[in-house]
Amino acid sequence: MPGKKQTDFFDVAVVGGGPSGRITALTLAKRGLSCVLVAPAAPRPDGRTTALWQKSISLLDEIGVWQSIRDNAAQLKKMRMIDDTGRLIHAPEVVFDSSELELEEFGFNILNNDLNAVLEERCAAQKNLTVVPGLVSSAAFGREHAVLTTANDKTIKARLVVAADGRNSLLRETVGIDVKRWSYPQVAVVLNLEHRLPHHNVSTEFHTPTGPFTLVPLPGRQSSLVCVETAEGAQRLLTMSTSELELELERRAHSILGWFKLASKAQSFPLAGLTATRLTADRLALVGETAHVFPPIGAQGLNLSLRDISDLGNVLSKALARNQDIGSSAVLAGYETRRRSDIRSRTNAVDALNRSLLTGFLPVQLARGAGMYFAGKVGPLRRLLMREGMAPGAGFELFR
Incomplete structure (x- = not known):
């Protein structure tokens, strides 16, 4: 008679093998949550690079990876x-x-290859984090926990699932979260x-x-x-x-x-671009390109994703300290509220800049030229733009 199938139970299951998934798993494990990362054994070679702003570097330092990649960064x-x-x-x-x-x-x-290699190594060594190689084939979200089944027929239960499985997310589709694509x-x-x-x-x-x-x-x-x-x-x-x-x-x-x-x-x-109409569902939170995608302009992509991860970590840490159910709708509503305006403002700004370059419509060109002129000539405006480019809301510290 075959043995009973084993089911592992965790506080959080993170799905996705890219930087967003691995950084999420490391962040939440560091915050004291038992985590499992379901991801392919190794990310595919990626010759691209990523510009990381100071707030992103602070998060990488918190999870213990920044010093390992600092010497290979410019x-x-x-x-x-x-x-x-x-x-x-x-x-x-x-x-x-x-x-x-x-x-x-x-x-x-x-280089993305350097970042991915360090993240994979650190995930394998991180206490409180189990790495399960492979892909999720199906998911079910209940009142008290979620159940994931992997392609090699492993079953995982978790109080919360974090979807970092990309722009064509199976988890996002499973719970019926719509997306706007362009x-x-x-x-x-x-x-x-x-x-x-x-x-x-x-x-x-x-x-x-x-x-x-x-x-x-x-x-x-x-x-x-x-x-x-x-x-x-x-x-x-x-x-x-x-x-x-x-x-x-x-x-x-x-x-x-x-x-x-x-x-x-x-x-x-x-x-192309994509935004999810919601960032949360029952026992599910979206981060990274599962939640938002836009052109590689202004070095906003991964930095925006890391702000997702930082805000989610803060929300879950507070819930844990208050002995709240980390996968409850009440807790996840806090994450939704924190992220909405940042994602919307970054998406709109990148879209507007990109489209302004594509049009020969004179008023649009005049507005873009005036914006660059004042950015160059007006110190307080220039400093506001610099701070806002690195972190939302930071620019307005100048006027407090």
Whole structure:
């Protein structure tokens, strides 16, 4: 007679093997919750990079991973924006300098491969965290707990499930949370470059008629590039020979870093957006790209996800201290309330900036140019924008 199937019970089950899932699991385990992470054995190779702002770095430091990745990250001391649209209304160049906020840097840029490797290693060693390799095949959400079944027929029960399983989330679909999706007539071409001249820890973003062309420092004389193009333009870049592509990218960068040499293979990603209509359901909370997706503009993606994780951790810690049911609707309502305005404001800001580059409508160009002009000339406004770019609400500390 076969033995009885074993079911493991945890405070929290986190589903998803990307940075959001692994950072969530580490954060909640550090807060004293028994956690299980259900994720593929290893994230697939990812040649992209991620710019992390100070609040994100604080969370990574809290969970004990920042020191392991610091030496492979490049400081971001200045952000330079240049109008390269060639349109009638030409916005002035704007430089945001971290020293103006009495900060050594805004943040750091790191290769996703390096970040993923450290996170996987730390999850395997973290006390109070069990890692279950694989995917979730089905989920059921009851009044007192949720039940997950993995593809290899393992059963897991938890008081709360955190969905970090991406934009096509099985868990989000299971509970019937709707999403709003939209797309842009653009493709991001992403790669890493070596260059002759030092970047001096300055990130440079050219605003072009097809979208941003952004160079972000990496250690040494290297930078990551996000080039937003039309689908046809992206295809032209991807079919160029290595030498042709290097020359074309140097031309678009106006040779500000000298000659270019490819340091990674070019990847392409169609630009699209997504927002979930709700962030919670019975015994379920959404984080990261399960909750929101938008173009790689302004380095907001993972930073927004890490604010999800930080706020969820704070809500659950308070519930735990008060001996509340961490998966209850009353507790999860606090998370929903904390995150809504931040997600909405970031999504709208990125969408508006991106669309402003695509239109030749004169009033829109005038508004964008005026915004950049005042950002460059008016110190309090510039400092507000810098603080708001790193953390919501921080900019208004200037006026308290």
